[in-house]
Amino acid sequence: MKKKIGLIGVGKMGILHGALFNRLPNVEVVAMADTSPFVVKIFRSVLPSVAFYSSYEKMLEEKRVDAVIISTPSFSHVPIALRAIAHDVDVFIEKPLSHTLVSAKDLHAAAKQRQIISMVGYCLRYIPTFAKAREMVQNGAIGKVVRVEADMFISDVLAPQHGWRYDPQKSGGGVVMDFGVHMIDLLYWFFGRPETVSATTKKLFSERVEDEATISFSFANALEAHMQTSWSSAEHRKSYSKMKIIGDAGEIIVTDQTLRITDAHGHVTDDSYAHMYRGYYFDIGGPHYSVQAQRFAEAIESRVNPEADLEAALVVQYLVDSIYRSAATRASVPLYL
Amino acid sequence: MITETPVIDKIILGDNQFWGVNHLSQDKGKETEKKFRSIEEIRSLLHTALDNGVSGVMFSTHPMIYSITDMMRADARLKESMHIYVNVPYIVKYVRMASEMGMLKSVQTVFGGQGILGSAAFLASSAYGALTNDYLSLTNRLIDIEMNPFHDLKVKAIFLHNALTDLAIGYGMSDVLRSFYDYVGNTYHAIPAFGTLNFPALDELLAQANIGPTVIMTAVNKNGFLMNPSRQACEKSIATSKNVVLAMATLASGSLKPEEAYAYLGSLSRVDHVVVGVSTKEHAEQSFSTVRKYLV
Numbered sequence: 001m002k003k004k005i006g007l008i009g010v011g012k013m014g015i016l017h018g019a020l021f022n023r024l025p026n027v028e029v030v031a032m033a034d035t036s037p038f039v040v041k042i043f044r045s046v047l048p049s050v051a052f053y054s055s056y057e058k059m060l061e062e063k064r065v066d067a068v069i070i071s072t073p074s075f076s077h078v079p080i081a082l083r084a085i086a087h088d089v090d091v092f093i094e095k096p097l098s099h100t101l102v103s104a105k106d107l108h109a110a111a112k113q114r115q116i117i118s119m120v121g122y123c124l125r126y127i128p129t130f131a132k133a134r135e136m137v138q139n140g141a142i143g144k145v146v147r148v149e150a151d152m153f154i155s156d157v158l159a160p161q162h163g164w165r166y167d168p169q170k171s172g173g174g175v176v177m178d179f180g181v182h183m184i185d186l187l188y189w190f191f192g193r194p195e196t197v198s199a200t201t202k203k204l205f206s207e208r209v210e211d212e213a214t215i216s217f218s219f220a221n222a223l224e225a226h227m228q229t230s231w232s233s234a235e236h237r238k239s240y241s242k243m244k245i246i247g248d249a250g251e252i253i254v255t256d257q258t259l260r261i262t263d264a265h266g267h268v269t270d271d272s273y274a275h276m277y278r279g280y281y282f283d284i285g286g287p288h289y290s291v292q293a294q295r296f297a298e299a300i301e302s303r304v305n306p307e308a309d310l311e312a313a314l315v316v317q318y319l320v321d322s323i324y325r326s327a328a329t330r331a332s333v334p335l336y337l
Numbered sequence: 338m339i340t341e342t343p344v345i346d347k348i349i350l351g352d353n354q355f356w357g358v359n360h361l362s363q364d365k366g367k368e369t370e371k372k373f374r375s376i377e378e379i380r381s382l383l384h385t386a387l388d389n390g391v392s393g394v395m396f397s398t399h400p401m402i403y404s405i406t407d408m409m410r411a412d413a414r415l416k417e418s419m420h421i422y423v424n425v426p427y428i429v430k431y432v433r434m435a436s437e438m439g440m441l442k443s444v445q446t447v448f449g450g451q452g453i454l455g456s457a458a459f460l461a462s463s464a465y466g467a468l469t470n471d472y473l474s475l476t477n478r479l480i481d482i483e484m485n486p487f488h489d490l491k492v493k494a495i496f497l498h499n500a501l502t503d504l505a506i507g508y509g510m511s512d513v514l515r516s517f518y519d520y521v522g523n524t525y526h527a528i529p530a531f532g533t534l535n536f537p538a539l540d541e542l543l544a545q546a547n548i549g550p551t552v553i554m555t556a557v558n559k560n561g562f563l564m565n566p567s568r569q570a571c572e573k574s575i576a577t578s579k580n581v582v583l584a585m586a587t588l589a590s591g592s593l594k595p596e597e598a599y600a601y602l603g604s605l606s607r608v609d610h611v612v613v614g615v616s617t618k619e620h621a622e623q624s625f626s627t628v629r630k631y632l633v
Contacts, residue, residue, distance in 0.1 A: 012435040019507025023538075029508075046473070046510055156433070163438065274590035275560060279567035283534045284503045 003027045003300055006065035006089075008056045008080055009072035010034040010043055013094055013121070016285050017069045020293040023282040027067075027297050033059040056080055060087050067117070067300050070094060074177075075170045078103040081118075085110050090117040090300045096181045097313040099172030101321040108314045119296045119306050120313035122185040124241060124256070126288035126295075128276040133243070133254040134190050141261060143249025145191065148225035151242045152183040153233035157205050166206050174209030176201065176323055180229030183241060184323075185316045187217060187225050189307070190245075193315060194219050197322040198332040204232045215323055218332075342550050343528045343581060345494060346393030346420055348628055350386050350621075351585070351614040355379055356399050376408050383415055385618045389625045393420045393493065395612055398427040398483045406486045420493040424532060424554075425483040428500050473516040480520060492527045496554055499532035506538050511546035518548050528552055530583075535565045537574035550579040557584035557608055559593055559601040575607050585612045595627045603631030 003026060007018045010032050018029045033053040034040050044052045053059040060068075060083055067090035070080050078098045081091045091111070097120050098104040111118050124130055137145060156179075164170040165178055176184075176199075187194075194217035201210035212230040219225070233240075245252040249264040259271040280290040295306045305311070318337055326333040383394060396402060409415040434443040484495070497505075497517050505513045514531065521529035530552035533539040543549050557575070561568030563586050575582050588598050602608050609632055615621040 011439065012432060015504060019504045022507050022509070042475075046513055047508055272590070272592055274562045274592045277560070277562045279561050279570070280565050282503070282507065282538065283563065283565045284500060284507065 003066040003297070004030045004064065006031040006033065006056075006059055006063060006068045008033045008059070008068050008070050009076075009094075010036075010039050011071060014069060014071035016289060017071060017092070017094075017121075017293065019284055020282060020289055021069065021297065024293060024297045026301060031059050031063045031065060057083060060084060060089065065089055067092065067296075071121075073164050073170065074172065075099045075164065078107045081107050082110055085114050085116050088114060088116060092119045092296050093121065093313075095121045095123075095185075095313075096172070096177050096320070097310070097317050099170060099177070101317050104314055104317040108310045111310050117296075117299045117303065117305055118310040118313075119292075119299065120308055120310065120316075121292065122182060122189075122308045122313065122316070123288045123292050124182045124186050125189055125308060126291035127256050127273070128287065129254050129256060129259045129271070129273050130186060130241075130243075132271070132276065133245070133252050133259055136252060136261060137190060137245060137247075141250065141263075142245065142247030142252055143264070144221075145223055145245055145247045147223070147246040148187065148191070149244040149246075150183050150187060150225060150227040151240065152180050152227070152229040153236040153240045154179060154231050154238070155234050155236050156231045157211055158232060158234060160205050160207065166209055168208050171209065173320065173324055174201075174203075174206055175211055175229050175231040176213045176215075177209075177320055179231050179239075180213060180215075180227070181316060181320060183227055183229060183243075184215075184319050185308075185312070186241075186243070187227065188312070188315055188319065190243075191219055191223060191225065193337070194225070194319070194335055196332050196334050197319060197326050199323040199326040200330075201324075201327040210327070213323065213327070217319075342579075343494070343530075343552055345422070345528065345552055345581065345583065345610055346391070347610055347632060348391045348625060349393035349395050349422055349583065349610070349612045350383070350391060351612045352394065352396050352399075353614050354616045355405070356397070356401070376404055379405055380408055380412060380415070382615070382618065382621060383409070383419060385621050386625075387414065387418055389622060391613075391621075391625055392418055393422060395422045395424060396487075397424045397498075398486065400427070400430065402486045406490060410489055416490060419491065421487060421490050422494045422496065422530075423484065423487060423492060424496045424498055425480055426498060426501070427483070428498050473513065476513070476516065477520045477524075480517070480524075484525065492525060494528035494530045494552055495521045495525060496530045496532045496552075499534050499554070502531045502533045502539060503535055506533070506535060506542055509542070511542055511548070514543065515546055515548055518551065530554065532585075534563045536571045536578075536582075537566070540574050540578045540580060543580065550581065552581045552583055552610075553578070554583040554585050554612065556586035557582065557602060557605070558587050558589040558598060560589040562586055562589035562592070572605065575605065578607065581610060582608050583610045583612060584608050587611055587613070595624060599628050599631040608632070 005021050005027050007014050021027050022029045031051040033056040040052045051063055068084045069092045070077055071094045074096050077093050084091050196218045199215040202212040204211040211232040215227045217225040242255045251262050253260045257273045261269050280287045283290055299306045322333045322335055518529040532554040536555045556563035564571040613624050615624050
């Protein structure tokens with residue numbers, strides 16, 4: 001029996017996820033919900049086999065779905081996920097998990113109690129270059145890691161913008177919460193939990209949320225990670241993410257496109273995304289979305305949570321919260337979980 | 338309905354270098370963009386292509402496309418002799434729009450003009466009523482908007498962008514592909530064609546829906562880059578396809594040398610058409626001759 005998926009939030013990401021899930025052999029998208037009657041009408045006309053709802057509550061009550069994809073604005077992630085969990089429905093939630101730490105904690109607790117499968121859309125983990133770099137670090141290819149420099153840039157905000165993303169009540173923050181959070185998740189996935197966080201943030205175009213941030217994470221065993229993020233970087237037309245990982249026996253420079261490892265003797269080995277690409281069951285917006293969909297589909301079958309579950313996403317949420325507290329107090333903040 | 342196999346140029350000049358797109362490295366892309374900023378250089382490159390017997394060029398509907406098509410319309414040789422292949426829509430623009438304003442406002446902006454009053458008037462008009470039953474007519478209007486820059490030029494084929502084709506495959510929406518195919522064929526008298534990164538799935542869906550034979554632009558390279566679900570599966574499907582295959586990403590984003598890349602294409606009996614990206618006159622002449630060596 002194929003697992004039945006409901007899509008909540010028929011926007012850019014929801015449509016992409018739905019198509020990728022639909023191509024997997026063991027799942028099918030059977031229902032979609034969106035609050036916009038216009039969007040519902042459009043998609044209903046081209047997808048006659050899918051049940052459409054203007055309310056996700058109604059969808060959860062009427063349609064027996066096994067899992068939902070929640071790709072709505074982030075302030076609604078938790079209420080929707082809580083309702084799904086109450087129906088014992090597994091949840092895939094777009095990043096960031098939520099706009100507040102408090103709501104993220106509530107959701108984490110509820111999911112644990114009901115033993116549902118969860119996954120959060122921190123998809124950089126599945127970009128082949130980053131996945132390979134992590135494997136190399138874990139295998140000790142560059143020895144003990146002592147310092148990391150990370151960048152995450154895009155040119156999305158080059159003038160004042162409108163919409164929920166720029167309203168801190170709804171978004172919970174600016175570039176750190178919406179975009180840099182991908183790199184924060186990568187750093188956590190690579191190196192575990194930092195002990196302290198210090199950060200400064202800057203507004204360039206937005207009035208109420210930050211457009212740039214400089215962040216330092218201090219880990220146990222003297223590892224330091226420094227991260228810069230901006231969504232107002234004019235020269236980066238596309239999303240750009242880079243980590244320079246310095247070990248005591250070499251270094252790795254990895255971006256979403258390239259991977260360079262330099263060993264202790266200065267010998268350089270280059271690899272690239274194009275070279276690592278090996279064919280995926282289906283590719284629409286990049287193989288990382290495909291692999292992510294596969295992992296979630298496997299998890300709802302095997303009943304074992306994927307790595308990027310609510311537990312991991314909650315740590316990331318703590319880190320984001322610590323970054324904002326540090327920026328507000330101009331002080332280093334210990335990470336209490 | 339078209340039943341005979343469509344005929345297209347063997348070598349088609351790609352336009353990524355015009356806009357600074359490079360899949361391997363943004364930095365490399367930026368360098369190329371600088372090199373290609375001037376319209377005069379693009380004109381000269383198009384003439385070099387014609388001098389070398391290459392009379393096809395692929396365009397996306399980049400915001401700057403008018404500067405190129407205006408130049409081509411004013412140049413008698415390019416206007417008469419260059420066959421244009423258009424890839425619609427310019428996906429980056431709409432993805433960005435959807436992120437910034439959401440789906441509803443994006444649709445209103447695209448179809449109702451930029452002004453708020455214009456959108457309101459559009460939604461209030463009968464178009465909104467028609468929409469509830471016939472969303473596909475709306476996508477036809479999007480094609481019209483995207484095709485505006487190419488008036489009075491020789492448009493040979495119009496490709497549905499691979500991201501949209503692949504989304505349609507994902508949901509099994511063959512009606513959407515059929516609508517595109519019919520509208521482009523009937524309205525523009527151009528070959529309605531499709532881009533995809535998932536060749537076997539598209540080929541199968543088109544066959545099931547009885548669409549074509551048409552032209553499919555898809556990645557074909559020795560590395561299997563962007564070939565899904567695998568290089569082997571794509572090769573197998575290409576070998577038995579009724580459609581004409583237009584190979585793209587043949588250098589696997591610069592990770593293959595032209596010689597080995599085109600030798601591989603030459604080894605596939607059903608791959609005779611290729612999109613070639615070139616950045617300079619010398620590079621163009623060299624690339625065309627290497628392609629010809631293997632794809633005759």
